[in-house]
Amino acid sequence: DRFGFDRSYVMDSTGGSNYDHTHYLPGYPEVSWYEDGESVRLPEDFYSSRNLVDQMIRYIDEGPADQPFFGFLSLQAIHIPVQAPAEFIDNYDGVFDVGWDVLREERWQRTIELGLVPENTTLAPVHEDHRAWDDLSPEEQAIAAREMQVNAGMIEAADFHIGRLLDHLEATGQLVNTIVVVTSNNGPDSAVTTLGNPILDLLLRGIHLLEGIDTSPENMGLPGSLTAIGPEWASVSASPLNLYKFYSSEGGLRVPCIMRWPGHVPAGSTCRELTTAMEFLPTLAELTG
Numbered sequence: 001d002r003f004g005f006d007r008s009y010v011m012d013s014t015g016g017s018n019y020d021h022t023h024y025l026p027g028y029p030e031v032s033w034y035e036d037g038e039s040v041r042l043p044e045d046f047y048s049s050r051n052l053v054d055q056m057i058r059y060i061d062e063g064p065a066d067q068p069f070f071g072f073l074s075l076q077a078i079h080i081p082v083q084a085p086a087e088f089i090d091n092y093d094g095v096f097d098v099g100w101d102v103l104r105e106e107r108w109q110r111t112i113e114l115g116l117v118p119e120n121t122t123l124a125p126v127h128e129d130h131r132a133w134d135d136l137s138p139e140e141q142a143i144a145a146r147e148m149q150v151n152a153g154m155i156e157a158a159d160f161h162i163g164r165l166l167d168h169l170e171a172t173g174q175l176v177n178t179i180v181v182v183t184s185n186n187g188p189d190s191a192v193t194t195l196g197n198p199i200l201d202l203l204l205r206g207i208h209l210l211e212g213i214d215t216s217p218e219n220m221g222l223p224g225s226l227t228a229i230g231p232e233w234a235s236v237s238a239s240p241l242n243l244y245k246f247y248s249s250e251g252g253l254r255v256p257c258i259m260r261w262p263g264h265v266p267a268g269s270t271c272r273e274l275t276t277a278m279e280f281l282p283t284l285a286e287l288t289g
Contacts (some may be wrong), residue, residue, distance in 0.1 A: 005072070007059045009035045009052065018048040018076050018083040018154075019223040026207045047085060048076040049154075053161040057168050068288065073165070077158035080191040082151050082227040088160070089153035089221050096145040096152075099133030100232040101126075107239035115270060117240060124242035124251070130232045143217050148233045150221035179287065180260040181280065187252040188237035188244045191228040 015024050016031030020042060023031050033040050043051070056073050063069050096103065108123045136144065162182070169175035193215055194201050208215055214224045221227055229237075234244035238251035245252050257275065259265055 006063075007036060009033070009040075009055045010074075011076075015076065015079045015081075017081060017223075019046055022211075022213075022224075024081045024226060026204070026211060047157075049158045049161040052076075053165050056165060060169075060174075061172075070284070073162075075158050075162075077154045078151055078189070080189055080228045081225060082147070082154050082229065083221045083223075083225060084150055084153035084157045086222065088157040089150050091156060092149040092152045096148040097141070099136075099141065099145070100148075100236045101133045104236045104239045107236055111240060121240055123240045124235075127231065127235065127243070130235065133232075144230070144233070146217050146220050147227055147229050148236075150227050151229050151233070151237075153221060176262050179284065181257070182259075183257040183277070184255040185277075186245045187241070187247075187255060188234040189228070190231035190234035190244045190246070192230045193226050193228050 011031050011033050013023065013028075013031040016022060017024065021030040021033070023029065033042055052073060052075060056071055060069055060071060104126075105123065108121070111117045112119055112121060133141065133144075166175060166180070169178055195204060205215070208226065212224060213226050215226050219225045231244065235251070238244045241249070241251035241254055243249040243251040259271075260267075
């Protein structure tokens with residue numbers, strides 16, 4: 001019941017609010033959380049990235065000081081519902097106002113400049129169902145830009161709290177001898193919070209109202225919200241790759257992987273070998289004997 005770990009702190013669902021036990025799917029009961037296999041309630045001031053890192057730090061500190069540890073930190077960022085404290089969201093005011101068509105091209109060029117993809121990499125074609133940014137009304141553009149702003153804030157919040165974990169390991173003298181791997185389980189999520197049909201969307205808003213969900217633009221990312229970025233922004237996050245989560249294309253399957261191993265992996269270097277998640281376990285097992 002601890003998923004093979006000595007200690008565990010997990011939700012029993014495909015996802016949920018980053019602030020409380022609210023589910024992200026309409027009509028579903030609340031999300032259950034468990035610590036070491038026993039049901040627990042989340043604290044009143046819960047935010048997923050912060051509290052999950054706090055738990056990881058506590059488990060490491062409470063573990064045997066003379067033994068190495070394996071810690072698996074599975075953050076909710078950036079699964080739907082996309083949520084972040086306002087101080088992180090505010091850092092991206094206006095950043096996405098130019099829209100997904102411009103930013104998709106910019107990301108493509110940026111990945112080439114950074115050496116993340118070959119110089120001859122072409123940009124995948126725009127999916128025929130994707131909306132052109134200029135076809136949106138000013139109100140629709142403002143809402144869409146805000147959705148991606150919340151998404152960026154959630155990523156930065158995750159980065160900030162992962163940084164707290166690394167700072168703690170450094171302060172306790174453990175970071176120099178710790179292998180750190182950061183990756184994702186799939187490409188960008190193209191989930192939506194509206195269905196594009198006036199009648200269905202009216203019904204959906206009624207369900208949200210009954211369940212106490214506030215989908216207003218000013219509440220995006222905050223407690224009680226339900227925010228997602230949709231397929232057009234997902235294609236920006238996957239750029240220059242084709243499509244995103246739920247598709248067996250590069251955009252759905254090829255994800256970032258950052259590895260830190262002082263003295264063994266040169267800082268700032270890039271590995272171009274084909275790697276899959278299946279290789280993590282045997283690699284770590286070999287390195288640790």
